[in-house]
Amino acid sequence: MSEQPKNWEVVLGELQREIVTGRRHPRERLVEDDVIARTGATRHAVRLAFAELEKVGLVTRARNKGVHVRDYSSREIEELYEIRECLECQAARRFARPAPPETIEALTDIAIRHRDASQSQRLGDVFELNDRFHETLYRAAGNRQLADAIRHYTFATQPIRTRAFASRDIRELAIDEHFEMINALTVGDTDRLCQIIARHIGRPKDFYLQANGIEDLAALA
Structure with a gap:
């Protein structure tokens, strides 16, 4: 047949x-x-x-x-990441202080599995669990339309992000930052959460720009 x-x-x-x-x-x-x-x-x-x-x-x-x-110009990359930072920090500010225990538990479980996948070099699982962590985080912020917008722009930058996951150093920093986000949510420090998010999403962008020999417009401004 x-x-x-x-x-x-x-x-x-x-x-x-x-x-x-x-x-x-x-x-x-x-x-x-x-x-x-x-x-x-x-x-x-x-x-x-x-x-x-x-x-x-x-x-x-x-x-x-x-x-x-799709190829990306430096301006397109900067614009995409500016939108992502605005959306994701807005979601961070919506969390109750502190976040509900069930949210912390769900994020911790994913973060541990993400760490284990990275240490085992299971890159496919690393990508999937990283996305699941962030989608779980932003869905818990309580605005479905905002979470959908974040998902759209995260997906649009996926080819940029995945280049960075090949770097062990960047993966290890991402693992640490996942747990930092959880800690910030646990104590209800949404300003700190926003700062971690901005750093977290910016690092793969910088890696992509450097790896492809593209000038960082923000750094030149």
Whole structure:
């Protein structure tokens, strides 16, 4: 019995994982025929997946040039991270003082598993658990629309963030900062929480800029 063709959502998921984990590089072209041959999906399904990738900002499409993995200018990076810092600090300020015990317990459990995954070099789990930690944190802030906006911009910066996860030093700092966030929530220090968040999300940005030889506009200002 032949395998059923994959629908567009399955193709979308596979391409998303390839992009955000760095298997697909900035400016790399995504060729319809190659994806069809590899996945067994229909052309219609592949085009729908490409359209969704474009919608969430992971690829760009240019007339007569096809679809390419999104590249980032220094200005785009700075603007994306400015939005992220504004949104995430606003969420931090919404927490009750101190945060409820069930929130602390859930975040601590994820942070421990994230630390264990990093120490075991299970990078796929590191990515997934890191995202789960932050999504759990911002969902607990009590504004669903704000949490959705944070998730959108976090996803838009995923190719930037994942480059930094290859660095053991950055992973270890991220682990420490997760527990610092939990401590700040435990004592109800939302100003400190915002400071940790700003530092936490800024480090992968700086790593990406340096790794790609891109000048940091904020540093030059």
